[in-house]
Amino acid sequence: NAGVTQTPKFQVLKTGQSMTLQCAQDMNHNSMYWYRQDPGMGLRLIYYSASEGTTDKGEVPNGYNVSRLNKREFSLRLESAAPSQTSVYFCASRGRPNTGELFFGEGSRLTVL
Amino acid sequence: QKEVEQDPGPLSVPEGAIVSLNCTYSNSAFQYFMWYRQYSRKGPELLMYTYSSGNKEDGRFTAQVDKSSKYISLFIRDSQPSDSATYLCAMSGDTDKLIFGTGTRLQVFP
Numbered sequence: 492n493a494g495v496t497q498t499p500k501f502q503v504l505k506t507g508q509s510m511t512l513q514c515a516q517d518m519n520h521n522s523m524y525w526y527r528q529d530p531g532m533g534l535r536l537i538y539y540s541a542s543e544g545t546t547d548k549g550e551v552p553n554g555y556n557v558s559r560l561n562k563r564e565f566s567l568r569l570e571s572a573a574p575s576q577t578s579v580y581f582c583a584s585r586g587r588p589n590t591g592e593l594f595f596g597e598g599s600r601l602t603v604l
Numbered sequence: 605q606k607e608v609e610q611d612p613g614p615l616s617v618p619e620g621a622i623v624s625l626n627c628t629y630s631n632s633a634f635q636y637f638m639w640y641r642q643y644s645r646k647g648p649e650l651l652m653y654t655y656s657s658g659n660k661e662d663g664r665f666t667a668q669v670d671k672s673s674k675y676i677s678l679f680i681r682d683s684q685p686s687d688s689a690t691y692l693c694a695m696s697g698d699t700d701k702l703i704f705g706t707g708t709r710l711q712v713f714p
Contacts, residue, residue: 495647509624522700531612531704533692534648549701581647585700593640593694593702595647 493517497596504572506604512567512599514582522585523565524593525549525557527578534581540565542594572603607631610693610705619714623680625691627705630674633697637669639678642690643706651691652678683712 495516504510516523524539526549536549538557546557554576556568565584569576580599585591610627610675617623625639626635652667653658654676662666666679674680680687693705 515681524702531706533610534694534704536701536703539701545622547701550703583647585702592653593638593648595649597647598645 495596509537515564516584520584520586526581527565577603608705625678627693634695636696638694640664640692667693
């Protein structure tokens with residue numbers, strides 16, 4: 492059982508380049524999330540999707556867009572990458588709203604030069 | 605002000621010690637409280653879950669929630685070197701939005 496799969500695991504970009512982080516879950520979960528983790532800042536919510544077809548902003552949405560392509564997939568796009576977006580990005584999914592456990596992927600390490 | 609505050613540590617304790625980890629929060633709508641453990645270069649994993657106020661015990665771990673003080677705690681008894689990790693508190697209210705603390709790095713030395 493793969494759980495939550497993120498691709499790519501590592502990426503180096505130049506300032507201004509665009510890229511998409513892909514996330515897929517095979518647990519039939521309704522809710523999916525994108526977080527970024529920076530030293531001393533913990534996990535900060537970028538966007539989340541409570542169900543297929545819906546997305547909502549989190550704490551730090553500026554500079555990002557998301558797409559909930561279907562129930563399994565939730566992608567995060569950086570249209571014009573900036574050095575401040577250098578971070579580790581985690582995708583997560585949750586089966587039951589509010590009370591369910593959040594299952595995380597292994598993370599995607601992004602460096603913007 | 606962040607909605608959830610957590611001391612980043614690091615916290616270094618000897619094996620066998622009792623560890624106390626804490627978070628405070630400002631949003632009175634929070635009613636679901638969780639503790640996640642994260643090993644280096646891995647995604648977080650759920651350790652404890654508590655609804656509303658009260659205590660919950662699971663083996664060497666005890667989670668406490670005091671909603672009147674907006675304060676939650678995680679206690680680890682008989683700490684082991686394998687407990688060395690970053691511990692993150694997380695909480696949510698009626699929406700599906702889950703907010704995390706900054707995490708406390710714990711090191712248990714033999």
